[in-house]
Amino acid sequence: MAYLINITTFSDTRGNLTVLDEAIPFDIKRLFYIYGVDSSARGGHRHHKTVQAAICIQGKCTIDNDNGINIETFELDSPDKCLILETQDWHVMKNFSPDAILLVLASTSFDATDYIFDPYQHNE
Structure with a gap:
């Protein structure tokens, strides 16, 4: 689960310095950012x-997550808050503020065959 x-x-009078060293629980193979959404x-x-690993380094957004069992919404509204998305986490990123920049770090290089687009089917 995410x-x-x-x-x-x-933080000090000069500003803030957020450090990713040792924070991300996997080796980073790719990074990209989403903005102007x-x-x-x-x-x-x-x-x-x-x-x-998703970090909203400016502005804010929400990520709806479904791991097949639990559905949860996460608000990313601070550059020191990071959401870890595991392989089973079907996710939708939305509600981007106009100034939002969402940085995403990934454990693998891009591979189109790695994506599963079908959402989980929940029995109600």
């Missing part, structure tokens, strides 16, 4: 192999 971690931040939702998938 989970939040706090990233170490050093209108009212659209992004994502809508999970992965066979890739684990991801």
Whole structure:
């Protein structure tokens, strides 16, 4: 299941320094960032192999997550808050503020065959 971690931040009168060293629980093979998002939702998938870490380094957004058992919404509203998305986590990123920049770190290089777009089917 997806989970939040706090990233170490050093603050003083000069500003803030947030350090990713040792914070991300996997080796980073790819990184990308999403910004300038209108009212659209992004994502809508999970992965066979890739684990991801999502950090909204500016502004805020929400990530709806479904691991097949639990459905949860996470708000990313601080650059020292990081959401770890495991392979089973089918996620949708939405509600981007106009100034939002969402940084995503991934455990694998891009591979189109790693994506699973079909959402889980829940019996109600």
